[in-house]
Amino acid sequence: MPVAVRNRVAGKSGAAYSRMNIMPSPDEHPRDPLHGITLENILNQLVQRHGWGEMSRRIPIRCFQFNPSVKSSLTFLRKTPWARKKVEDWFIGEL
Numbered sequence: 835m836p837v838a839v840r841n842r843v844a845g846k847s848g849a850a851y852s853r854m855n856i857m858p859s860p861d862e863h864p865r866d867p868l869h870g871i872t873l874e875n876i877l878n879q880l881v882q883r884h885g886w887g888e889m890s891r892r893i894p895i896r897c898f899q900f901n902p903s904v905k906s907s908l909t910f911l912r913k914t915p916w917a918r919k920k921v922e923d924w925f926i927g928e929l
Contacts, residue, residue, distance in 0.1 A: 867926050867929055868926065873918065893920050896910075897909075
């Protein structure tokens with residue numbers, strides 16, 4: 835008998851059983867165009883296609899305008915949801 839079923843039958847709440855209840859099936863996942871693509875990958879692709887100059891023109895944030903680097907941009911974008919959304923929306927628009 836699988837662990838999850840054994841725990842449920844015995845009335846125990848094991849890690850395997852709780853994970854089964856929390857994780858949705860693949861059919862329940864929304865169709866997310868960014869699924870499996872990291873923010874770093876998105877940023878690298880945009881820089882390669884457009885360069886920092888175009889990025890700073892379209893999304894005027896300091897990490898794109900002054901001494902831009904992938905590392906500083908990732909730090910800023912991870913802490914700033916509105917800027918990250920702009921970058922992700924731009925990337926999705928080019929798919």
